[in-house]
Amino acid sequence: MKLLVIAEQRQGKWNNTSFETLVAAQQIAAATSGTVSAAVVGKSVAALAEELATKDVAEVLLVEHDLLESYTPDGYCTGLKQVIEAATPDLVLFPHTYQVRDFAPALAAMLGKGMVGDCVGFRNEGGKLVFVRQMFQGKTVADVTFMGAAPWFASFQSGAFRADLLTAHRSGKAPVNAAKVELKAADIRTKPLEMFKEAKSAVDLTQAPVIVAIGRGIKARENIVQAEALAKAMGGEIAATRPICDEGWLPLERQIGSSGQTVAPKLYLALGISGAIQHVVGMKGSRTIVAVNKDQHAPIFEIADYGIVADIFEVMPALTAELQKTKG
């Protein structure tokens, strides 16, 4: 099987999920006696292509064009369609990033193909590749297979594979070949303007040793004081899942997950958090995870070191009292 990984860079900097996807590709290639190529897209990105060439890949495709300097879905779809038609891979893999979400399904559809997005793993079942992805907010997983002829398209979720397992090229370096693409300014209908960050955060959750995070189980804004009291007693910071910040109950800077902060504190206490994947990718690297949820089947328990199946409104005050009682 011929695999092609579309690595992602922005302004000359890698999106590191690219390397995890490269690991996934190497593992699929090993399971199917296949080969892995990788492509990097942009303008003046030859140095990045050289870096990819030091990994265990058969070839690196350097996809450069003035009109690919800034990402646009039209530019990437039009350009990568030509690359895929010329390279004829069986399986095209992407890191499941916000950028990939923005264009990859359309690219696949341009070639009359579907895409299995946001996968967390794969299996080779007697020569047939089975992709594993989550459904129902992580409460279930699904085995998905491709139908119809190659090329097939899939993306892998951040954290699904370990980038440190990436193997280096056996004899030093793979060839870097320029992939010719033709693009016209008229092909690109949207115009990207400046990138920016919102006002600087007052709190840096990535530096907090202890995080007490709340989810939908907190039910109402006025209940947050109970979680804040517990966070204070633990010497930690308060944080939340996306829906809580969407409600405006806590500022966005306290949001943990794929669209917020990624944290790895010593202790992560998840209160009334079901464990939807968008949240879990932002905290699963925490050293110790404690989950309190009244639903014993909540997916958060799959990654918890300690679990308490109970009403958070009974546990929060009990924990706060216990911490205050036994303090120093």
Place this chain on the structure above:
Amino acid sequence: MNTIVCIKQVPAKDAPLAIAGNWINESDIEFEMNEPDSYALEEALRLKEKHGGKVVALSLGPERVKQTIHEALAKGADRGIYIADDHFAQLDPLGAAKVLAAVIAKEKYDLVLTGLQSDDCGFGQTGVLLAGLLNLPHATIIMQIDVQDGEMKLKRELEAGWFQWIVCPLPAVLSIQSGINKVRYATMKGIIAAKKKQILTVAKESLGVTVEPTQKIEKIYVPTKTKKTEFLTGTPKEMAAKLVQKLRVERRVI
């Protein structure tokens, strides 16, 4: 500004999921409007309030999804289109987009909105695929829409706290990021007004769309645990004491 909002109906957040083959057993569970789509609907209603025009709520699925279209009408959508398909759950993202695109192509519109992704399948592909099928520009994960002089200035969310402004011509397809706005509740007046609003029913078969599946969900199942979780038991007070002891002595994290 005429907007079509694609809305999916999904199992309610707290619905117990009984797995049945490659889907779930749908009997005896409640369904609700896919939460990310409620933000898209709200954005369409706000654009209408600002720029005039009509809002059409479009949904695809078995008979029950009409309830969700009614809810959109009660919140302020002007009319609904219901595409009847009892086997909707077996459509892949491209198949569902082809069916929706066939209906959208017959409408007059400036903008098509979708939510970011569905809370059941979570593919997050519908908006991007619709744009491709309708040959329209698109953008996803949108946090702000400013319409001016026949085009839109859009605030797109990137990762790790970054954003980007982009300019996009109309007509277009946008996927709305959850949290872009504060979603309204239907008022009593709205609920009464909705009773007079029209829902056009279209049979999927009448569209003449050939849907060849590109992927198949073979089965769904409860994930196997990768970590050994130690469950603490007792009264809340006892569990709290045990946990504090473990975090202090065994783990030394507090």
